[in-house]
Amino acid sequence: MIKKDYYEILGLGRNASQEEVKKTYRKLALKFHPDRNQGDKQAEERFKEASEAYEVLHDPQKRQVYDQFGHAGLEGRGFHGFGDVGDVFSAFGDIFGDLFSFDTAGQGRRAGRRGADLRYDLQISFVDAAFGKKISIEVPRHESCPDCSGTGAETDTAIKPCPDCGGKGSVIHSQGFFSVSTTCSRCRGEGKFIEHPCRGCRGHGLVSKKRQLEVKIPGGIEDSNRLRLSSEGEPGTGGGPAGDLYVFIRVKEHPLFTRHGDDVVCQAPISFPQAVLGCEIEVPTLEGTTKLTIPHGTPTGKIFRLSGLGVQHLHGRGRGHQLVQVEIQVPKKLSAEQEKLLREYARLTGDDIAPQKEGFLKRFAQKKAN
Ligand SMILES: [Zn+2]
Ligand SMILES: [Zn+2]
Numbered sequence: 001m002i003k004k005d006y007y008e009i010l011g012l013g014r015n016a017s018q019e020e021v022k023k024t025y026r027k028l029a030l031k032f033h034p035d036r037n038q039g040d041k042q043a044e045e046r047f048k049e050a051s052e053a054y055e056v057l058h059d060p061q062k063r064q065v066y067d068q069f070g071h072a073g074l075e076g077r078g079f080h081g082f083g084d085v086g087d088v089f090s091a092f093g094d095i096f097g098d099l100f101s102f103d104t105a106g107q108g109r110r111a112g113r114r115g116a117d118l119r120y121d122l123q124i125s126f127v128d129a130a131f132g133k134k135i136s137i138e139v140p141r142h143e144s145c146p147d148c149s150g151t152g153a154e155t156d157t158a159i160k161p162c163p164d165c166g167g168k169g170s171v172i173h174s175q176g177f178f179s180v181s182t183t184c185s186r187c188r189g190e191g192k193f194i195e196h197p198c199r200g201c202r203g204h205g206l207v208s209k210k211r212q213l214e215v216k217i218p219g220g221i222e223d224s225n226r227l228r229l230s231s232e233g234e235p236g237t238g239g240g241p242a243g244d245l246y247v248f249i250r251v252k253e254h255p256l257f258t259r260h261g262d263d264v265v266c267q268a269p270i271s272f273p274q275a276v277l278g279c280e281i282e283v284p285t286l287e288g289t290t291k292l293t294i295p296h297g298t299p300t301g302k303i304f305r306l307s308g309l310g311v312q313h314l315h316g317r318g319r320g321h322q323l324v325q326v327e328i329q330v331p332k333k334l335s336a337e338q339e340k341l342l343r344e345y346a347r348l349t350g351d352d353i354a355p356q357k358e359g360f361l362k363r364f365a366q367k368k369a370n
Contacts, residue, residue: 112240132219147200219312262320
């Protein structure tokens with residue numbers, strides 16, 4: 001059987017860096033991993049091939065032999081590649097932990113830890129809540145360190161099994177007849193010891209970054225609603241999925257409008273003559289202004305409905321209404337002439353101040369007696 005060229009398998013050039021070898025293998029291994037391609041013989045073969053290529057090329061010594069003498073050179077030194085997928089897992093027990101956090105030593109492979117969810121408070125205007133808007137936000141969060149690809153180590157060879165636990169992540173204490181297994185305090189259960197921590201992230205594998213995101217605010221959103229941006233939270237560790245980002249919405253108050261569901265309510269001041277005689281007034285709307293006809297004889301507090309000028313329905317078409325409540329304004333100061341005319345008006349309607357007062361008091365007294 002003719003063996004394929006290792007560089008060709010990974011699709012890399014002869015001078016590919018260690019980092020490139022690792023990255024490419026990681027990609028291929030995830031794609032062709034047996035857990036993801038159950039029963040697919042071809043995928044299994046690709047997985048095995050890629051693993052073998054990685055096994056040779058990531059190791060400077062093996063790589064040098066291969067570069068110089070090819071497959072024959074490796075075979076001459078006792079390297080025969082992998083017979084089957086099981087060989088890959090037993091050979092890569094440790095390295096797989098780093099690459100994917102598949103725990104091959106223990107009870108089957110398990111995925112890494114999911115990243116934490118993040119919260120972002122976003123204040124938006126009343127009108128943006130009504131009609132929706134795309135808003136750009138900057139979210140501080142952690143990202144995989146670009147210098148070390150998240151390994152936390154200066155170079156690949158700087159990661160060693162933890163000396164306290166031998167890479168198992170747990171240590172066993174004997175207490176009388178019992179043995180108790182506890183998480184290793186030195187490596188905090190990760191089983192790794194980083195001899196030369198990466199300078200970019202001081203060995204954490206993560207760096208703080210501000211990430212620009214666009215949030216699509218749907219029209220009709222309400223104060224204290226929240227939006228979920230899936231996988232925009234903190235990154236997972238050991239190949240685990242990222243957390244989610246929750247955007248909590250705060251809607252600013254509007255100087256003129258209040259909201260009742262999808263209806264908006266506003267007050268419109270009118271004068272006594274306008275209320276009595278009727279008129280046309282201009283009222284503000286969410287988008288500008290509109291004309292409203294006040295019929296003659298309108299009492300104070302009456303509510304007029306402007307159909308379809310309210311807030312967008314959140315999940316559906318159409319909009320709420322605008323409700324305009326008129327408020328008759330009472331002037332505090334009158335000119336001499338105005339007062340004279342008003343007194344004349346009162347005399348003509350029989351609403352002279354004193355008798356009206358008397359009549360009201362009389363009626364009030366009668367009611368009490370009943
Ligand atoms: Zn340890
Ligand atoms: Zn780093």
